[in-house]
Amino acid sequence: MTVTDGGFDGFYEDMRMNIKSLALGAALGLGAAGAAHAATFTAFDLQPTSTVSLFSPETFSLEYDTTGWASIDSATLYLTLGDDGDRLPEAAVSYVSGNGSASVFLTTPISTFTGYSLGSVLDLVALGGTSLTGTVFGVGDFLYGGATLVLEYTPEFTPIPEASELWMLAAGLLAVGGIAVKRRSLGQV
CATH class of the missing domain: 1.20.5 (Single alpha-helices involved in coiled-coils or other helix-helix interfaces)
Structure with a gap:
């Protein structure tokens, strides 16, 4: 092989560009390896089935621990409710509090046990918080089977x-x- 003047310079210039690309790729790869992925935490307050009415409310408390969490991305509250079999229409009212705030929800039970989504309660949970509490009562009487809180969070990472x-x-x-x-x-x- 005959190398003309400057041939090695071109070779080394190509090698320098390849090394820069390799170093950049390694740096990006190392950074991507540490990226955090969202996780889910579910808190249950399951209870024996009870009959709930305006005069016999049911309370619940959902505990969570945010240690090692970078953020809470979403928080959804579910109540397990069902019609007690009579022919009267019933409506469940839920009063939920946490993080210094309170919300009131209204939902309607159906004939079989169903986990009713009460929607987002993100304003009621916070990093450093530990629980979400609530009371379920209603117009008429219906069956109550517990509460569930689903939190999606981003863990802290190194x-x-x-x-x-x-x-x-x-x-x-x-x-x-x-x-x-x-x-x-x-x-x-």
């Missing part, structure tokens, strides 16, 4: 490179070292 990415980084460093040795043996600095 980027930890995975083994495959460390191998890529090591290979890149070896390539850089090999090029330096090759350049030194050719008399280039």
